[in-house]
Amino acid sequence: MGALTRRELLRRAAYIAPTAALWPALLTGCSEEKQSSGSAGGGSLDILVGFGTGNAPEQIRVQEELAKSFEASGGSPIAFRRIPDGEAAQRQLGVLIAAGTPPDIILPTGVYGISLYLDQNIWLDLAPMLRDANVDLNLFVDAAVTAAKAPNYYGPDSDVIVGLPDGVFTHTIAYNKDLFAAAGLDEPPHQWNTAGWDYDALLAVTKALTLDSSGRSAADAGFSADDIVQFGLGHWDTGLMALGYGAQKYDPQSRRLLLDSPENIAGTQFGADLVNVHHVLASDQLAAGVAAGADDPQLAAWKSGKIAIIDMCGCDLQTFGLDNQFEWDVAAWPKGPERLVSTLNLDVGAIVAAGSQPEAAFEALRYLLVEPDNARRLSTKGYGAMSPLRSEQSAFLDELKGDFPGIDLQLFLEAFPFSVNQEGWFPAFTEVGDLGGQFLDPIALGTSTAAEQLPLYQQAAQKLVDRWFQENELPS
Structure with missing residues (x-):
């Protein structure tokens, strides 16, 4: 690949x-x-x-x-x-x-x-x-x-x-029914915009589904984050979750990026905390720890029953959906503090x-x-x-x-009203992307916070946008 x-x-x-x-x-x-x-x-x-x-x-x-x-x-x-x-x-x-x-x-x-x-x-x-x-x-x-x-x-x-x-x-979530049953949890809803199915509910569920080798969950006292054998969440789009907080990337009227908006800072930090604070989301490195030697650790961890919930694009069905040795199904994405949003590709x-x-x-x-x-x-x-x-x-x-x-494949069709494409152009599109790692990686690794890094990213990226407008014009 x-x-x-x-x-x-x-x-x-x-x-x-x-x-x-x-x-x-x-x-x-x-x-x-x-x-x-x-x-x-x-x-x-x-x-x-x-x-x-x-x-x-x-x-x-x-x-x-x-x-x-x-x-x-x-x-x-x-x-x-x-x-x-x-x-x-x-x-x-x-x-x-x-x-x-x-x-x-x-x-x-x-x-x-x-x-x-x-x-x-x-x-x-x-x-x-x-x-x-x-x-x-x-x-x-x-x-x-x-x-x-x-x-x-x-x-x-x-x-x-x-x-x-x-x-x-469109995207749904997919979940391992066997792991939900073993934890005694109700399965997530199959109806979009169900009351109570939000980011906080997702966090509570994934804490209960994240286990260490002693069988303690991430919600239990004495849970060992250094000895996780099953994750509640993996193969997941934390960038999308910022949109659930109401974040936007760019305002064409003011010609300004919005990377340091309160909504983007809060949503970005929530996503990073799923890994570094709550310990429920498997990064690739963490997934490799429960699926050693795999070329695709997220896929291998899901297939081996070590991840309970994933983001499921329609394009993932042939890989993450076939030949699973456990019962699984799809459900709706949870709602953020400001809106319910899923990905549209x-x-x-x-x-x-x-x-x-x-x-x-x-x-x-x-x-x-x-x-x-x-x-x-x-x-x-x-x-x-x-x-x-x-x-x-x-x-x-x-x-x-x-x-x-x-x-429940019908959920993919029913996702349209809540689905947003995130790939649209903005000025200095490639350059702003190339700049991102130096500011986003410390947040992802837990060595810095979104409140510290995103204003710095905004300052540096906005200079690129301003320069684009100095050197270019939008089509009339």
């Missing part, structure tokens, strides 16, 4: 922190990616796969079959350029453009990948082609259309479309503006992402996602229910 997978890219976006390997909520890849090389030949459309998911063997098969079907229908041949490492794929795009040999399409890329290059004129505006082809964006769910318009950069009233939606992922197919075949590239995207049968198959089978087409949303349940009998 590559060094930076889809879930890790999303974690970066959630907290603007590239050195998040030290962050308590390390999230692992949405799919098992397998190295596969290739580059486009003459006359073929070159599709780069690697900004997110798409390189797992079962995903490759579906993509290749759809590519052959497109060619058989009269479309251009498609050659996939596969780079399983997300960071390498992002770097390679810049290298290829500089060399005059850019790919024609990036498919798929999340909003994070779009945001990395949004202010560099990399992406072709698809709006004119969509109008000429009479493609109505109302075919897609609203959240996917918003992501495709990149309003943080182009403005809320712009008609620019930087990509065609190709996949939507959105993928698009984007055309590289420097490519030599924009019309042919658009026809490929239209075939793959607008025609319902193809779009459904590519999203659900090719990427493990929900289709962003309104008419095909239920296909997610139809495709997966046979693999997950008894699992």
Whole structure:
């Protein structure tokens, strides 16, 4: 698996922190990616796969079959350029453009990948082609259309479309039913926004589910935090929890980051305390202690019954959801002090503006992402996602229910009203992210506090934002 997978890219976006390997909520890849090389030949459309998911063997098969079907229908041949490492794929795009040999399409890329290059004129505006082809964006769910318009950069009233939606992922939590039963605990609610299911309730439950080798829980006197054999929480997005406190990253009106807001400080500290004060959340290092030798300690700890509750992206179902040797199910995310919020991941197919075949590239995207049968198959089978087409949303349940009998998959669909995409662009997007580790890692490690570090991060990052505005202008 590559060094930076889809879930890790999303974690970066959630907290603007590239050195998040030290962050308590390390999230692992949405799919098992397998190295596969290739580059486009003459006359073929070159599709780069690697900004997110798409390189797992079962995903490759579906993509290749759809590519052959497109060619058989009269479309251009498609050659996939596969780079399983997300960071390498992002770097390679810049290298290829500089060399005059850019790919024609990036498919798929999340909003994070779009945001990395949004202010560099990399992406072709698809709006004119969509109008000429009479493609109505109302075919897609609203959240996917918003992501495709990149309003943080182009403005809320712009008609620019930087990509065609190709996949939507919502999140629930997943829990080990056997561990809940052994602890004598009620299972978490299967209804979103249930009264009483909040961050404090989550903390109480995960304390009861975190055990040392003597069987004492994290709520018991004499509990040994140095001898934990079972964690209440793992594979978890602490950056998201700050949003539950009401935090925001950036205010476009004032052109200021909000990293040191009281809400962000409180939410960030709560997330760090889950590891360092309450000892209920397994960081990667701690998960490795109960799943020694595993390439993915969070996955191994969950599979071996050493973690009771995890964040479950729809993209995690094929890894964290299959072949478990215990009873499990999904439930709703808990509510923060200010709001109930879960993660919404959105993928698009984007055309590289420097490519030599924009019309042919658009026809490929239209075939793959607008025609319902193809779009459904590519999203659900090719990427493990929900289709962003309104008419095909239920296909997610139809495709997966046979693999997950008894699992409350309907919760993924019901998550939409509470789901927020965290990957949107803001000025100096990459530079602010690159700066984050030096301020966030001490919080994550418990050697400093959010109240100490986030004002310093705000001061340093705001200088980058101010410089961006000195050197650039937003599109008018």
